[in-house]
Amino acid sequence: GHLYLAVPPLYSIRQGGKVAYARDDAHKDELLRTEFTGRGKVELGRFKGLGEMMAAQLKETTMDPRKRTLLRVDVNEIDSATKDRVDELMGTKPEARFRFIQERAEFAAAEVLDI
Incomplete structure (x- = not known):
C-alpha cells in the first residue's frame, strides 16, 4: 500500500476579508510580500497543531483535495x-x-x- 501524510498549514494570514494559509516561514514571507500589500492591519496566526484549527479551516486547508498538500512516505525496504x-x-x-x-x-x- 501507500502511506501519505496530510500537511496542514503553519500560518493563517488575514487582512480585511482576505485570508491565506502558509505552509512554512518562506511561504508566509512570500505571501506577506506579494498578496498582503494593501493598507490595513495584517493578522498573523500560527498553528501549533491540528487541534488549534477550527473544523472549517481543517476542511478548507488539509482535507480539500483541490487545496491540500500530501506528503508521500516511501519505505523502500521495510524490515x-x-x-x-x-x-x-x-x-x-x-x-x-x-x-x-x-x-x-x-x-x-x-x-x-x-x-
Whole structure:
C-alpha cells in the first residue's frame, strides 16, 4: 500500500476579508510580500497543531483535495520490526496504540508538553 501524510498549514494570514494559509516561514514571507500589500492591519496566526484549527479551516486547508498538500512516505525496504511498529501505531487495533503510549508515557516530561 501507500502511506501519505496530510500537511496542514503553519500560518493563517488575514487582512480585511482576505485570508491565506502558509505552509512554512518562506511561504508566509512570500505571501506577506506579494498578496498582503494593501493598507490595513495584517493578522498573523500560527498553528501549533491540528487541534488549534477550527473544523472549517481543517476542511478548507488539509482535507480539500483541490487545496491540500500530501506528503508521500516511501519505505523502500521495510524490515519486520518497522512493519510491526507501523501496524501497531496505524493499524485497526486501538489497544495496541494505547499500550504503546502507556509504556512510553513515563518519558514525557511535563515541561515539554503543551498543557
